[in-house]
Structures are given as C-alpha cells and as structure tokens.
Amino acid sequence: MTRKTTTALAAAAAACALLAAGCGSGFEDNTASTPQSSGPAKLQIMIGSSGEAETKAVQEAAEKWAQATGNSATVVPAQDMAQQLGQAFAGDSPPDVFYVEAGRFADYASVGALEPYASKISDPEGFYDSLRATFTYNGTYYCVPKDFSTLGLVINDELWKKAGLSESDVPTTWEELTSVSKKLKDAGITPLVIGDTRDRLGAFMKQAGGWIISQDGKQATADSQENLQALQYVQGLLKDGLAVYPSAVDAGWGGEAFGKGKAAMTIEGNWIKGAMKADYPDVKYSVHELPAGPAGKGTLSFTQCWGIAAKSKYKEQAISFVEAMTTVDQQMAFARAFGVMPSRKAAGEAYVKEFPEDAAFVKGAEYAQGPVNAPKMESVLADFDTSLQKLKDGDPKQILARLQENTQSALGG
Amino acid sequence: MADATLTRGRLSGARGAARRGGRRRSVRDAENVAGWLFVAPALIIIGLFVLLPILMALWVSITAWNGQGSPFTSSVEVVGLENYTRLFTEPGLAREDFMTSLRNNIYYVITVVPLQTALALGLAMIVNARLLKGKTFFRTAFYFPSVTSSVAISVVFLFIFANTGVINQLLGMFGVQGPAWFSDSRGVLHLLLSGLGIADIDNPPAALTEGGPFGLSWWEWLSGPSVAMCSIIALVVWTTSGTFMLMFLAALQNVPVSLEEAAMLDGANRWQRFKNVTLPALRPTLFLVLTLGLIGTWQVFDQIYVMSQGNPAKTTLTPAYLSYRTAFRDFDYGSGAAISFVLFLIIVVFTLLQRLLLRERGGRS
Structure with a gap:
C-alpha cells in the first residue's frame, strides 16, 4: 500500500516536473526588444468598438491602408478590451495595434507593454495638449490620441422654456448654476442630473483648480482646499435638491434621465448625441460649455490612443x-461615420464647421483634464467613486483624506 | 488463461522471493505498468488541466507578476507571502476591500444556504405528496429556473427589481414605498437596529465605529447584507432551489412507505413523522445539498458580474469578483490569485466544519 502510494506520488511528481520543464523552456523569452521582421506585415488590430458603425469604418480604413502599402491588416473588435488585452500580453501574443483607454494607459506603459512611438508620427505636436499630456508617462509621450470627448452642459430646451428661462440664462459660473437651478426647482422641475462618479464630479474639482494627482502624475494632491471646495459645492447642490444622481430618478446614467425628461440639465460627453438620436429623438436640447468655477473653466476629457505593442514584430x-x-482627412471620416471628435487641432475647425452643435465640446479640449494617468489607481478611484455615491450625507473632508491616503500608497508602491 | 498465468506467476514469485526476491517484483511490475497505462489518460488530463493550472496559480500568487509575458521567467519578482499578508495584516485599501468582500459573502452564505435548502426541501415535499394533481407540471415549473442561463435570469431580475419594476409596484399596492433596490447600500441589519431604536443608522454609536478587526469597524461588520445584496439573494435562492429540490425528491422517493406507515400506526403526527422518520432518512442528501450550497455561495460570481459589479458602495463585492477585478483590471495577478486561494481554504474549512456537525452520532462517521 505505502509502496504504491509512493510510486503514484513519484509518478505524479515526475509528470508535473516534465510538464513544467517542457513548458519552462518555452517560457524563457527574449524580453530585450522584439526585432523588426522583414517582408510584408500581417497586422493584427484590436479595437474596443462602440458599435457596428465604428467597426466598419475602421475596417474600411485598414483595408485602404493595406492595399496602399502592400501589407495586410485584420481588425478584430474586442468584447472586453481590458481582459482580452491582458490575456494577450500574458500569452506573449499581443495584437500589433490596439486601442488604449486613457484611464488604463499608465498601467500598460508602466509595465513596458507599449512602444513609445509617438514622436515618429508626423506633426506629433498637432494633437491637443491636454490629450498629449494624458498619454505621457514619466516624461515620455507614448502614443497618439485616436479621438476624444469632453463633458458639456446639456440643456433640455423645452423644460428650460417651461421654467421661464431663456438663452441668456445659460449658467456660465457656479453662482449662476445655483440660481438657475433654484428657478427650475421652483417651477417643479428637477434642475440637474449628474453621474455619481469622478468622471463627472471631477469636472468641478478641475473648475475649482484642484485635481487628484499632480500634473506630472507623481504626487497625490487629493486633499487640497480646491478639491474640498468643489465637493462642498456639489454636496450643497445635492442637499438642496438642485442636483440628483441618476439612480435617484431611476436611470442608469445622466443621458437616460435627461432623455426621459426627468431633469432639465445634465453633464455628459458628446456620446449623448448618439443616445438621444437613437432613444429619444423628439427631445430638443442644446450643448453648452460647463459653468466656470473659482479657478476658471474646467472639464474632463476622455480619450483613447492607438497603442503599438512593444512586442510587435511589425x-x-x-x-x-x-x-x-x-x-x-481620416479623422474627419471617422467623425462622420461614428460621431467622435478628431484629436488633431487641425481637424477641429473643419469639425466645428460640419457639426456646429458640438462647438462647446470641442472648445472644452483647450482646458480639459484627462483621466488620472498613474498605474495601479483603478481600485483607488473605484473606492473614491464609492465615497462619491454617498457624498450627500458624507463628509467631503474625510472623503478626500481617504483618497489622498490611498493615492499616496498606490503611487508610492 | 489469464487467471492461470497470474496464479502461476504469484506462486513462482513467492518461491522466487524466498530465494532472490527479484522475480516476483518483475511480474508485479508488469501488472503495475498495465494499471498505470489504463489510468494514464485520466491522470494526464487531470494533471494537465486541473493540477498543473492550480500549481501555476499557486506560483503566481507568490509573485508580483504584472501580466507581461510569462510568469515563469527569472525576471518575475518573487514576493513570497506578501500577497497574502497584505490581505490580512497591512492596513490599506487591499485589506479593506478584501474584508468588505468577506463580510458581504458571509452574510450572503448564511442567508442563502438555509433559505435555499428549506425551500428546496419544502418544494420536494410538495411535489412528492401523493395527493397532488399535475405533479409533472409543478416539477417542471420548480426546476425551470435552474436550467435557465444565470446571465439571462440576472438581466430579468434587474428589470423586476428596478425602481418602478414589478416588485416595487406590488409593494406600492399595499402602500409600501419600495427601496431603490440596486442603488441602496444600506445594510439590512443596520436598518433593523435602526427600526428597533437600538442604533441610529445615520449616527451609529461611537463604541461600534471606533474600532474593529481587520480594518473594518464593528459597525461595518454588523451591517448585514445590503438591500442590493438582498435582491441578489432572492435571485439565487429562486434559481438554485430547483436543482436541490430534485436531489431531495430522489431521496424522498427512497424513503420506504412502510416506515412512515409504521410511524403512523405508532400514533406519530405529521410533524413527528417528518422530524423522526423523513429527516433522518434524508441526512446524506442534506449533507450533499448543504455542501454544494456552501461551495456555490462562496464562489458567487456571475450574478455579481452581470448585475452589480460590486456596487453600490462595495456591498455586493465578493471575494470571487474581487479576485477577478484585482487580476484582470488592476493587473495585480499575484494578489488576485492569492485571494482565490484564501477563498479555496475558506471553502475547505467550512465544508469540514459542516461534515463534523452533520456526522451521525454513535454510528459510522
């Protein structure tokens, strides 16, 4: 009996050792730098597509490029970009080109997954400064932005009129936002619906002159006086019933609540256009720049870049x-196909000419703040969002102190 | 023929062993080789797809692998038990998240397991009753949720529990204002304590908020499942009870009718018969159902992934989902793997504990 057990154990151990050894030899990789392969390239392109229209537009553009250069290009739309990319990197077979979400950029850049190629693109300075800053890690500008969105103040024209407000009442400062909201509330209309995350409320921090981390991404600056002022202002709006979170009016996000006419204003990005067109085509609305805070105008930008894998052979x-x-030209073609805003300054003018109603979104690019671009911040920011959900009854000072502490430990470690 | 050979082999082997001790082994070896050959396919498959991945994950859990390239190269930093100690001893977000997820899952387990077991047993008793008409229909109806995809059911429940969904409209008919289920992070126990006037939910007693084990205050540990978690509990109880009903049903049909009749003759009433005849006969099945329930509830993932992603306010965060999020969203594969191993240990401990409690006293264990 014992002898058999020993044999079995020995056999199992031997099998494991063999398997591990077999795999192990294949695992040792040449991490230094993947050399360029010669001959025509077979490019793998993975995109986190917003829908059919985007997939088709990118596929067509890739096809055109492939024919012009004699290479081949396969565009694969990902179901779950973060997870699929993670697996591809772990398996040492990343796609050559892929979308990189601004919020995830630092995670990829910090582990050396991205090729810092941006300076090799013609006119690399021609992209908006705020977007370039987003894709800069440790002083290196890694990849060029694909397109971008900013937040704007979206107003329901009908409810606006119903409350006796006119074009000139569109708020341009915090004070005006408060007073106009009071008027709306007196008319029995919920003034503002705003998403309960840093991706919306963060705009107020920017307007107050604060932000979660310093410009170089190395210091935590969460517990500043400016941030406190911003959260206190938002908390005031929430407490007075001048602003509500979407969940309070039974909506998944600001755009849904706005489209259903549950509030007169919301703060969303230009993706709201598509949603309004598809789901609430009868609602008349207009887009304006966000009201300025004590430190001037501020908004948030959301963007993706064209990442190139450091392990690409081509x-x-x-x-x-x-x-x-x-x-x-290509950026304008994308803009027409699936409604994104071009990231090149040179295309901005042409875009506003073609889509004048988006002028406020484009203007935001000049003073927008990109997402936090430091690695390992995802769970810290998710925790911040959790606090923001409870902002109405919470203590802004404590929320920021907690964010400061967590950010410091994430940046330090 | 084979028998004869074997016998001869053994005999001669015995004789040989007395002299040289060599030949017997060679015949036995041939048998062993044949045996190993027969089980080899199963062993290889289990080793390759079960054992090896587990060992690999164990290795990952003691490294700081960031998901770039292979974790088995010399360039991957080995951090020893740091991924584990961070979950238990170092104050910080990682420990807080993990402990919150543990708290949520504990409340989830102690609510779901008894409820689903009781419901499954009740349903099985009903469809097993001899007087019931349309048995097949009821059996199918009760079993149906179990065979439907959990993702599809989760999405349906999202609608049912929406702020203006069926549940809240039903409550509204009785004049009750239903909560905003999926955005309500208040703990049920907190609400209960508040309702009874023992502790105010908006202003919890300082004695409870000031300290507590593992970075969470006593007040947080005592929250109970959140309102959002309750809707997920309802969903899971409803979907899993069908499968367990089937197990109880099979066991019930094995309880001899004569036993129950004998009890009836002895003058036992309905409850006595259930308690002293049926339930003891169901003990092995009860163990099975409780064990499967325990394992399933500790590993809850898909409902969380589809319905809440840990929101609101982390009250539906579970270790399984946290492990996924840590590994695939934060690229902290080491911590993610460590969480899953801790979860594995928890399940083993709970199963052993339950085996100890349910063992037949005095009889064979």
Whole structure:
C-alpha cells in the first residue's frame, strides 16, 4: 500500500516536473526588444468598438491602408478590451495595434507593454495638449490620441422654456448654476442630473483648480482646499435638491434621465448625441460649455490612443498604419461615420464647421483634464467613486483624506 | 488463461522471493505498468488541466507578476507571502476591500444556504405528496429556473427589481414605498437596529465605529447584507432551489412507505413523522445539498458580474469578483490569485466544519 502510494506520488511528481520543464523552456523569452521582421506585415488590430458603425469604418480604413502599402491588416473588435488585452500580453501574443483607454494607459506603459512611438508620427505636436499630456508617462509621450470627448452642459430646451428661462440664462459660473437651478426647482422641475462618479464630479474639482494627482502624475494632491471646495459645492447642490444622481430618478446614467425628461440639465460627453438620436429623438436640447468655477473653466476629457505593442514584430508598419489613421482627412471620416471628435487641432475647425452643435465640446479640449494617468489607481478611484455615491450625507473632508491616503500608497508602491 | 498465468506467476514469485526476491517484483511490475497505462489518460488530463493550472496559480500568487509575458521567467519578482499578508495584516485599501468582500459573502452564505435548502426541501415535499394533481407540471415549473442561463435570469431580475419594476409596484399596492433596490447600500441589519431604536443608522454609536478587526469597524461588520445584496439573494435562492429540490425528491422517493406507515400506526403526527422518520432518512442528501450550497455561495460570481459589479458602495463585492477585478483590471495577478486561494481554504474549512456537525452520532462517521 505505502509502496504504491509512493510510486503514484513519484509518478505524479515526475509528470508535473516534465510538464513544467517542457513548458519552462518555452517560457524563457527574449524580453530585450522584439526585432523588426522583414517582408510584408500581417497586422493584427484590436479595437474596443462602440458599435457596428465604428467597426466598419475602421475596417474600411485598414483595408485602404493595406492595399496602399502592400501589407495586410485584420481588425478584430474586442468584447472586453481590458481582459482580452491582458490575456494577450500574458500569452506573449499581443495584437500589433490596439486601442488604449486613457484611464488604463499608465498601467500598460508602466509595465513596458507599449512602444513609445509617438514622436515618429508626423506633426506629433498637432494633437491637443491636454490629450498629449494624458498619454505621457514619466516624461515620455507614448502614443497618439485616436479621438476624444469632453463633458458639456446639456440643456433640455423645452423644460428650460417651461421654467421661464431663456438663452441668456445659460449658467456660465457656479453662482449662476445655483440660481438657475433654484428657478427650475421652483417651477417643479428637477434642475440637474449628474453621474455619481469622478468622471463627472471631477469636472468641478478641475473648475475649482484642484485635481487628484499632480500634473506630472507623481504626487497625490487629493486633499487640497480646491478639491474640498468643489465637493462642498456639489454636496450643497445635492442637499438642496438642485442636483440628483441618476439612480435617484431611476436611470442608469445622466443621458437616460435627461432623455426621459426627468431633469432639465445634465453633464455628459458628446456620446449623448448618439443616445438621444437613437432613444429619444423628439427631445430638443442644446450643448453648452460647463459653468466656470473659482479657478476658471474646467472639464474632463476622455480619450483613447492607438497603442503599438512593444512586442510587435511589425513596428514600422504599425507606425505607418497609425499615421494613416490619424491624418486630418481620416479623422474627419471617422467623425462622420461614428460621431467622435478628431484629436488633431487641425481637424477641429473643419469639425466645428460640419457639426456646429458640438462647438462647446470641442472648445472644452483647450482646458480639459484627462483621466488620472498613474498605474495601479483603478481600485483607488473605484473606492473614491464609492465615497462619491454617498457624498450627500458624507463628509467631503474625510472623503478626500481617504483618497489622498490611498493615492499616496498606490503611487508610492 | 489469464487467471492461470497470474496464479502461476504469484506462486513462482513467492518461491522466487524466498530465494532472490527479484522475480516476483518483475511480474508485479508488469501488472503495475498495465494499471498505470489504463489510468494514464485520466491522470494526464487531470494533471494537465486541473493540477498543473492550480500549481501555476499557486506560483503566481507568490509573485508580483504584472501580466507581461510569462510568469515563469527569472525576471518575475518573487514576493513570497506578501500577497497574502497584505490581505490580512497591512492596513490599506487591499485589506479593506478584501474584508468588505468577506463580510458581504458571509452574510450572503448564511442567508442563502438555509433559505435555499428549506425551500428546496419544502418544494420536494410538495411535489412528492401523493395527493397532488399535475405533479409533472409543478416539477417542471420548480426546476425551470435552474436550467435557465444565470446571465439571462440576472438581466430579468434587474428589470423586476428596478425602481418602478414589478416588485416595487406590488409593494406600492399595499402602500409600501419600495427601496431603490440596486442603488441602496444600506445594510439590512443596520436598518433593523435602526427600526428597533437600538442604533441610529445615520449616527451609529461611537463604541461600534471606533474600532474593529481587520480594518473594518464593528459597525461595518454588523451591517448585514445590503438591500442590493438582498435582491441578489432572492435571485439565487429562486434559481438554485430547483436543482436541490430534485436531489431531495430522489431521496424522498427512497424513503420506504412502510416506515412512515409504521410511524403512523405508532400514533406519530405529521410533524413527528417528518422530524423522526423523513429527516433522518434524508441526512446524506442534506449533507450533499448543504455542501454544494456552501461551495456555490462562496464562489458567487456571475450574478455579481452581470448585475452589480460590486456596487453600490462595495456591498455586493465578493471575494470571487474581487479576485477577478484585482487580476484582470488592476493587473495585480499575484494578489488576485492569492485571494482565490484564501477563498479555496475558506471553502475547505467550512465544508469540514459542516461534515463534523452533520456526522451521525454513535454510528459510522
């Protein structure tokens, strides 16, 4: 009996050792730098598509590039971009080109997954400064932004009129926002619905002159006086019933509540256009710049960049591909196809001409703050969002102190 | 023929062993080799797809692997038990999140397991009753939720529990203002304590908020499942009771009718018969159902992933979901793997504990 058990154990151990050894030899990789392969490239492009329209537009553009350069390009829309990319990196077979979410950028850059190619693209300075700052890690500008969105103040024209307000009442400062909200509330209309996350409320922090981390992304600056002022202002709106979170009016996000006419204003990005067109085509609305705070105008930008894998075998071709995708003409084509805003300053003017109703969103690019671009911040920011959900009855000072502490430990470690 | 060979082999082997001790082994070896050959396919498959991945994950859990390339290269930093100690001894967000998820899951387990077991047993008794008409219909109806995809059911429940959904409209008919289920992070126990006037939910007693084990205050530990978690509990109880009903049903049908009749003759009433005849006969099944329930509830993931992603205010965060989020969202694969191993240990401990409690006293264990 014992002998058999020993044999079995020995056999199992031997099998494991064999398997591990077999795999192990394949695991040792040459991490130094993946050399350029010669010959025509077979580019793998993974995109986190917003829908059918985007997938098709990118596929067409890739096809055009492939024919012009004699390479081939396969565009794969991902179901769950973060997870699929994570698996691809772990499996040492990342796609050559892929979308990188601004909020995740630092995670990828810090572990060396991205090729810092941005300076090889023609006119790399031609992108909006705030977007370039978003894709800069440790002083290196890694990848060029694909397109972007900013937050704007979206107003329901009908409810606006119903409360006796006119075009000139559109708030441009915090004080005006408060007073106009009071008027709306007196008319029996919920004034403002706003998402309960840092991606919306963070705009107030920016308007007050604060932000979660310093410009270089190395210091935590969460517990500043400016941030406190911003949260206190928002808390005041919530307490007085001048602003509500979407969940309080039975909506998943601001756009839904706004489309259903549950509030006269919301703060959302230009993606609200598509949602309004598809779900609430009869609602008349207009978009304005966010009201300025004590430190002037401020909004948040959301963007993705064209990432190139550090382990790609076809970096030259990948750069040429990204070059083709970020020309002014191509960016305008994308804008027409699926409603994104071009990231090149040169395309901005043409865009406003074609889509005048988006002027407020484009203007935001000049003073927008990108997402927090430091690695390991995801769970810290998720925790901050949790606190923000309870902001109405919470203590802003404590919320910020907690964010400060968590950010410091994430940046330090 | 084979028998004869074997016998001869053994005999000669015995003789040989007395002299040299060599030949017997060679025949036995041949048998062993044949045996190993027969089980080899199963062993290889289990080793390759079960044992090896577990060992690999165990390795990952003691490294700081960031998901770039293979975790089995020399460049991957080994951090020893740090991923584990961070979950228990170091104050910080990681420990707080983990402890919150543990708290949520404990309340989830102690609510779901008894409820689903009781419900399953009750349903099984009903469809097993000899007088019931349309038995097949009821059996199918009760079993139906179990065979439907959990993702589909989760989405349906999102609608049912929406602020203006069916549940709240039903409550409204009785004049009750239903909560905003999926955005309500208040703990049920907190609400109860508040309702009874023992502790105010908006102003909890300082004695409870000031200290507590593992970075959470006593007040937080005592929250009970949140309102949002309750809707997930309702969903899970409803979907799983069908499967367990089937197990109880099979066991009930094995309880001899004569036993029950004998009890009836002895003058036992309905409750006595259930308690002293049926329930003891169901003991092995009860153990099975409780064990499966315990394992399933500690591993709850898909409902959380589809319905709440840990929100509101982390009150539906569970270790399984936290492990996924830590690994695939934060690229902290080491911590993610460590969480899953702690979860594994918890399940083993609870199962053993329950085995100890349910063992037949005086009889074979």
